[in-house]
Amino acid sequence: MDENKENVSKLSKIKRMTITGELNRFIIYITIAFFVVFFIILAILSTEPLGLIKPLKFGNVILGTNIDYLVLAVIISTGIFGIYNLLRERKVRKINERFPDFIRDLAESRRAGMTFTKAIIYSSKGNYSLLTPEIQKIAQQISWGNSVEKALDSFAKRVNTKLIKRTVTLINEASRSGGNVADVLDAASNDARELKYMESERRAGMLSYVAVVYVSMVVFLMVIVILCKSLIPAMLGSGHEGLSSVMGGSGSITQYDMTLAFFTANIIQSAGMGIVTGVFEDGKIIAGVKHIFIMVFLTWFIFKFFVGGI
Numbered sequence: 001m002d003e004n005k006e007n008v009s010k011l012s013k014i015k016r017m018t019i020t021g022e023l024n025r026f027i028i029y030i031t032i033a034f035f036v037v038f039f040i041i042l043a044i045l046s047t048e049p050l051g052l053i054k055p056l057k058f059g060n061v062i063l064g065t066n067i068d069y070l071v072l073a074v075i076i077s078t079g080i081f082g083i084y085n086l087l088r089e090r091k092v093r094k095i096n097e098r099f100p101d102f103i104r105d106l107a108e109s110r111r112a113g114m115t116f117t118k119a120i121i122y123s124s125k126g127n128y129s130l131l132t133p134e135i136q137k138i139a140q141q142i143s144w145g146n147s148v149e150k151a152l153d154s155f156a157k158r159v160n161t162k163l164i165k166r167t168v169t170l171i172n173e174a175s176r177s178g179g180n181v182a183d184v185l186d187a188a189s190n191d192a193r194e195l196k197y198m199e200s201e202r203r204a205g206m207l208s209y210v211a212v213v214y215v216s217m218v219v220f221l222m223v224i225v226i227l228c229k230s231l232i233p234a235m236l237g238s239g240h241e242g243l244s245s246v247m248g249g250s251g252s253i254t255q256y257d258m259t260l261a262f263f264t265a266n267i268i269q270s271a272g273m274g275i276v277t278g279v280f281e282d283g284k285i286i287a288g289v290k291h292i293f294i295m296v297f298l299t300w301f302i303f304k305f306f307v308g309g310i
Contacts, residue, residue, distance in 0.1 A: 028084050032077045039073035060308035067260075067310060071267065071300050075293060078274075082290030089282070091130050096163050096199075098131040100192040103167065107185035116148050116175060134159065149175065163195045202283075209280045213273055217295060220269075221302050224262050228307045232258050259309045266303070270295035 043066040046053040055064035102123060109119035124139040126132065134155060141151040149172045156168040167188045174184035236255055274295045278288020303310060 024084075028081060032080050035076045035080070036073045039069045039076065043067075043069035043073070061305060062308070062310065063304070065310070067263075068300075068304075071296065074267075074271075075297050075300065078289050078293035078296065082293045085286060086290050089287070092159055092161055094130045095134060095159055096161060096192075096196055098128045099164060099167070100189045100196070102128050102131055102135065103171075103185050103189040103192060107182045107189065110182040110185065116181070117142055120148065120151075163192055163199070166195070167192050203281070206280045210277050213277045213280065217270070217273055217298075221266065221299065224266060225302060225306050228255075228259050228262060228309075256309055259303070259307060263299075263303045263307075263310055266299045267296060270299045 042053060044050065046055065046064065046069060047066040053064065055062050055068075057063075105123055105126065106116075106119050109122055110116070114122065120135065120142060121139045124132070124135045126135075128135060137158075138151045138155050141154060142148060146154075152168045152172060156165045170184065170188050170191070171181075174181050232255055271292050274290075274292030275285055275288040277291040277295075278285060281287055281291075
């Protein structure tokens with residue numbers, strides 16, 4: 001009997017995590033952690049003095065070095081999270097587009113004499129595109145005995161946008177104060193539309209800055225390719241001797257050292273530029289993860305197949 005209760009409790013917890021979106025995030029984080037640990041282990045096994053995994057050479061291209069595995073850990077982790085976040089952003093954007101319609105219909109239902117609970121349950125049967133499943137989740141939470149305020153707060157946390165958080169806070173405050181909720185809902189609907197319009201304008205204005213960042217990165221990589229393929233070999237001279245005479249040092253600096261230094265600097269710069277691009281695009285650092293994936297992958301690809309030697 002106790003075992004059955006425990007199983008029911010676990011199923012109920014999983015169902016709640018599914019409704020709140022925590023289960024999807026948990027799966028994504030576990031997947032990312034697995035790949036990061038996997039590639040770090042491969043990097044350790046391919047590093048001297050272990051050297052258990054040997055790199056493969058295809059002419060000037062070397063694949064399977066410890067550097068490759070570390071960079072792949074970054075690429076795979078940012079790629080998985082970036083795709084997840086991109087799909088989520090698109091979903092949230094569509095939810096924001098239909099959210100004012102949902103609030104307006106709630107106001108009309110309230111004017112028709114429905115309670116807040118019945119109005120939400122009635123709206124959950126309507127068609128609000130990608131917002132419909134979220135309204136159904138709110139209705140489910142209410143049917144489980146949660147208050148409307150708690151269900152709306154959970155919805156705001158799940159979607160996590162300024163527009164919805166602000167509107168939900170306004171609705172909850174109006175509901176607690178006992179005023180004319182229908183009028184407040186109308187005002188909240190108009191406010192949500194205005195905020196959505198302003199956000200769209202800001203995003204459109206920032207796209208030019210995003211393009212500038214990508215263009216500047218590509219130009220910088222082209223300059224690095226020219227340096228590594230033409231200028232540095234010329235400075236090294238025949239036989240790839242060290243740059244001690246140029247640098248004023250007693251030790252030798254090989255082309256591999258120079259290429260690795262440029263590669264490391266470019267990887268770090270790509271990560272930084274990705275974060276900046278995300279802030280330009282969406283005003284959030286987390287939005288830069290997908291740009292980190294693109295820029296780090298582009299840097300790794302160009303150095304591997306156009307520069308070579310690492």
